[in-house]
Amino acid sequence: MNKIVTSIESKNISLELSIKLLExxxxxxxxxxxxxxxxxxxxxxxxxxxSAMDGAPVLxxxxxxxxxxxxxxxxxxxxxxxDRLKNDPxxxxxxxxxxxxxxxxxxxxxxxxxxxxxxxxxxxxxxxxDMQVCEAALELLKQFEEV
Amino acid sequence: MNKIVTSIESKNISLELSIKLLExxxxxxxxxxxxxxxxxxxxxxxxxxxSAMDGAPVLxxxxxxxxxxxxxxxxxxxxxxxDRLKNDPxxxxxxxxxxxxxxxxxxxxxxxxxxxxxxxxxxxxxxxxDMQVCEAALELLKQFEEV
Amino acid sequence: MNKIVTSIESKNISLELSIKLLExxxxxxxxxxxxxxxxxxxxxxxxxxxSAMDGAPVLxxxxxxxxxxxxxxxxxxxxxxxDRLKNDPxxxxxxxxxxxxxxxxxxxxxxxxxxxxxxxxxxxxxxxxDMQVCEAALELLKQFEEV
Amino acid sequence: MNKIVTSIESKNISLELSIKLLExxxxxxxxxxxxxxxxxxxxxxxxxxxSAMDGAPVLxxxxxxxxxxxxxxxxxxxxxxxDRLKNDPxxxxxxxxxxxxxxxxxxxxxxxxxxxxxxxxxxxxxxxxDMQVCEAALELLKQFEEV
Numbered sequence: 001m002n003k004i005v006t007s008i009e010s011k012n013i014s015l016e017l018s019i020k021l022l023e024x025x026x027x028x029x030x031x032x033x034x035x036x037x038x039x040x041x042x043x044x045x046x047x048x049x050x051s052a053m054d055g056a057p058v059l060x061x062x063x064x065x066x067x068x069x070x071x072x073x074x075x076x077x078x079x080x081x082x083d084r085l086k087n088d089p090x091x092x093x094x095x096x097x098x099x100x101x102x103x104x105x106x107x108x109x110x111x112x113x114x115x116x117x118x119x120x121x122x123x124x125x126x127x128x129x130d131m132q133v134c135e136a137a138l139e140l141l142k143q144f145e146e147v
Numbered sequence: 148m149n150k151i152v153t154s155i156e157s158k159n160i161s162l163e164l165s166i167k168l169l170e171x172x173x174x175x176x177x178x179x180x181x182x183x184x185x186x187x188x189x190x191x192x193x194x195x196x197x198s199a200m201d202g203a204p205v206l207x208x209x210x211x212x213x214x215x216x217x218x219x220x221x222x223x224x225x226x227x228x229x230d231r232l233k234n235d236p237x238x239x240x241x242x243x244x245x246x247x248x249x250x251x252x253x254x255x256x257x258x259x260x261x262x263x264x265x266x267x268x269x270x271x272x273x274x275x276x277d278m279q280v281c282e283a284a285l286e287l288l289k290q291f292e293e294v
Numbered sequence: 295m296n297k298i299v300t301s302i303e304s305k306n307i308s309l310e311l312s313i314k315l316l317e318x319x320x321x322x323x324x325x326x327x328x329x330x331x332x333x334x335x336x337x338x339x340x341x342x343x344x345s346a347m348d349g350a351p352v353l354x355x356x357x358x359x360x361x362x363x364x365x366x367x368x369x370x371x372x373x374x375x376x377d378r379l380k381n382d383p384x385x386x387x388x389x390x391x392x393x394x395x396x397x398x399x400x401x402x403x404x405x406x407x408x409x410x411x412x413x414x415x416x417x418x419x420x421x422x423x424d425m426q427v428c429e430a431a432l433e434l435l436k437q438f439e440e441v
Numbered sequence: 442m443n444k445i446v447t448s449i450e451s452k453n454i455s456l457e458l459s460i461k462l463l464e465x466x467x468x469x470x471x472x473x474x475x476x477x478x479x480x481x482x483x484x485x486x487x488x489x490x491x492s493a494m495d496g497a498p499v500l501x502x503x504x505x506x507x508x509x510x511x512x513x514x515x516x517x518x519x520x521x522x523x524d525r526l527k528n529d530p531x532x533x534x535x536x537x538x539x540x541x542x543x544x545x546x547x548x549x550x551x552x553x554x555x556x557x558x559x560x561x562x563x564x565x566x567x568x569x570x571d572m573q574v575c576e577a578a579l580e581l582l583k584q585f586e587e588v
Contacts, residue, residue, distance in 0.1 A: 251384035
């Protein structure tokens, strides 16, 4: 038998966890009193689960999906981009044009025990509101971490 | 004073109903033993809620969304298209190229008391399976009809 | 600790195996005396490795990638589509318009012990030639199957 | 008899050289300890050969291809763009929107004896990392230069 690495194992977010994250995000959205779009993507950025709260702005539908995509596709919260770009003009004028890449807050990787399994993206308010909704949802993950 | 009609009232599916439809669809999907993508759109075809069952084929993600869009955007179940096209060659060779229009089964308008409020689209199996999943979800609506 | 399934484990093709498949495909292409484009994608259809033999037709570059995508994204060899469509007119006139879906031969899922880990797509000749190139490459997989 | 120039001769990168460049790039990527996507295009920017190292971010797949395209399509390393744009506002606010044009480092033309034969693009790290990977690969070319 030949000795090569034929495949790489990885984990991907389940629908069950995705729905629990959406529910927690909606609870936070109601608390803030604003309607948000919330998107969960899998490890490679493909749509896994989605909820648009009643009254969510049309513009938020795609931004929420793109934030979740961005977070998973580079394993980086979207709000961390600008700090890395602001003193790096080629990127500041360049990478911002990348299709589907969002460089403001409201997208977070979803990690279990440090491993990327998906992404969450929220849009509807200022990005500081969007980030609060994400963070409220991600609180849930703590109970699933291995001790 | 001028009397003009300034606006038109319409109903749009709620997130609450959308989630119940997704849940019912997933139950049917599990019963069929196949992983489906299920999409709910609002009255104008914008994404409202979405669930991809674990293992749903990548190809189904977009087809499910396009079926729901097609159903709401023309207020017609997607499986009714082909019968209307088959003896109408200009449409059969023309309209099938319309962006996001799906002409096979698995997309249904969502109606309350005969009024269009959204659409559901399912993909993952043959369209006859996809249709069963939609129909199982739409059974739910009966309990919300006014008598 | 909460009891839910948080993630699903899966395997994805390695670069090492991808390159060996490309090499075997090129050997077969030279034997047939025609220049092919050969594409390897991962489990979700994203590009993993690619080789265009010298002189490969420009048209083959994208078709090879789309064949590999189609094969992985629905876990079905592309040459099996037409037999399933030919007596099913709604699909024959409908699903063929799906973005990136190829319904003729030359795309195969890549499986290890029955599990989908990627896809291979070949274009450049008639699809019967393209299929021979794929099959020559996939012969390699046998030596990596567990007994 | 009319004397017109009927055709223009040009050189195009071979698959053989493309693969050697990919291999050298992967060696450098492993040395840096980061997973990169590496793309080789031919003289006109069409995809010739590609490798995504295991674990390369999804976002890097297309950026690597666009960097190689940009480098070949204008015969200019992508990191040279910003210096040419920064004091030229119409370009700085305009040309950066060009489809597939990347204006930060990580894309280089591939030249043999001063003649453009293709392009290489790398993505996955900061562009300073991506550039190191390109440069390591391009070191190879020296042994093929005519003295």
